[in-house]
Amino acid sequence: MKKSLFGWMMILSVLLLGLTSCKKDDKAKDDELSKDIKNFVSDETLNQIIDMGMVINKGVDPPDLEGEYLASPYELIGTSVEDDYSLGTVFADYYFRLYDQDNDNLSIKLDYYNGGEQGSGLGGFISGKGDKFSIFIEVNSEYSGYEATLLHVISGTMSKDGIKNFYFTNYMLDNNGNEGNVWIEEETGRVLKDSDANTPFTDYEYKSTKSTMNSFIPGAIKVK
DSSP, X not given: OHHHHHHHHHHHHHHHHHHHHHHHHHHHXXXXXXXXXXXXXXXHHHHHHHHTTOOOOXXXXXXXXXXXXXXXXXXXXXXXXXXXXXXXXXXOOEEEEEEEEETTTTEEEEEEEETTEEEEEEEEEEEEETTEEEEEEEEEEEETTEEEEEEEEEEEEEETTEEEEEEEEEEEEEOGGGTTSOBOOTTOEEEEEETTSEEEBXXXXXXXTOOSXXXXXXXXXXXX
């Protein structure tokens, strides 16, 4: 009888240790990026954009992000593009819509418009916790008839009025040989921010007619 009881106690101890281990693993993930993001964005690329000044908010419990927003003044704060615009240059306003957020899959969709560069129905992955978040999206973009594949990363802090401390990365993954000589080079990118730290809710439908800044430079176009 004692041996039987001892055996059951050992089994129970193993099960409790297993549950404790799982809880520790889950807790560790709270401060990390999801596997989907890690599979999508290499450590090398992530470190490059962080070195340029990009903010990355890790975690697996992001806030509600759905809405339509306007980033303006949209200012260059970091670049790895050779002979690029000077830091502080104001780029075209960045209008964007976030929708179809799924916190079970940590996924979301994006539409955007940025000085003639645009995309819609773009699927991405979310990270973050509390009010802070980051979004990682692979974008197939078109400009003047030329296509390219880019990594867009959006970070910020949600508030009742929109997004505070908006940061954005435009990183070139594949410019398809850059035949039109319009795109930045592969494995280079830019980091921009909303320089007044306020990215309010807006009406995305008026993106093509409403502008707050006298600038038409899109985020992934090279210096003319």
